[in-house]
Amino acid sequence: MPETYPAPANAAEGVAMMRVNVKILRFDPEKDRKAHWETYPVEAQAGDRVLDVINHVKWYLDPSLTFRRSCGHGICGSDAMLINGRNRLACKTLLRDVAKDGGTITVEPIRGLKVEKDLLVDMEPFFDSYRAIMPYFINESPPPPAERLQSPEQADRMAHSSNCILCACCTTSCPIFWVNGSYLGPASIVQAHRFIFDSRDQATPQRLNIMNQNTGVWRCRTAYNCTEACPRDIPITTIIEEVKRAVMYQQA
């Protein structure tokens, strides 16, 4: 243990500050007919997250700003937003990656879902699609005395799809979902993949039938926006294509 610890660097000296204009698409259903842009000048560190900047706006500039956030560490999936034209989690996006000093960042609500207020959208249709794919383990055989075992290879098969946090970044970046809300969407298909390719699950035919419906996997036109948007780096298009092939070969 060292005798003395170095004094903490003075924040103003040690860390470069930057000024950014935060342009937020505001909508108050009680006052506004249409959404409108509102710009807030903010001083922040380059290493701050966009969530910090939006919190700053809410806490010190305009307390009426409404948005969802919970854990702030990219695991609860609450703060998906359209930042600089792309869907991202505000808590996983660093300011320096989306803005230069003196620059502007734009923040909009995610698309394709009804805006309730400012950045807060109605997630219910999204979770309805999630429920539609039977997101629960089905196995009617009597449980073994210990765990139902999987080989490492079998676990790898569903490793990517079980990483999903249901933030809706993918579904609301999909051009098909924007115009056709009945499409289950990439997030639900990823969740379905997690059970279809689970070696312990027994409802695969049922699940594939859900995927085969006209709201299912065939609506995907491989625009890749979901894969680009996923904050968990899930190869979503690859997963959807795997489900498509599973549906097709099941029928063959």
Added chain:
Amino acid sequence: MYRGREGQWAFLLHRLSGLAILAYLLIHVISISLFMFGENAYMTVHRLYDFWLFRIGLVLIVAGVVYHAFNGLRIIVMDFTGTGVAYQRQMWYGVLAISVLAALYTAVRLYPRLVGGY
């Protein structure tokens, strides 16, 4: 405008070129079938196609058909193989290059007609 990458534009162009081809086919069938009403009716409409916009349209429709065909092959490769998904970007640039080359070739072959009409 959502700032998607190559895949989004590949999808949009595929839709647009598909619609353009459909429109072209309908116009084609309708104007050819006008021959049922005699040569006069047929020629009145076909003289319209000498308009400069239609002449340039010839190059665009070739680009559209070639794009739609080759991007269709790209989609088939993506749907059936994992490597297709991994290399979708490179394949799309290939498709674009082929479409531009086809359009250029058409423009060169049709040059007299493009500038001077029939």
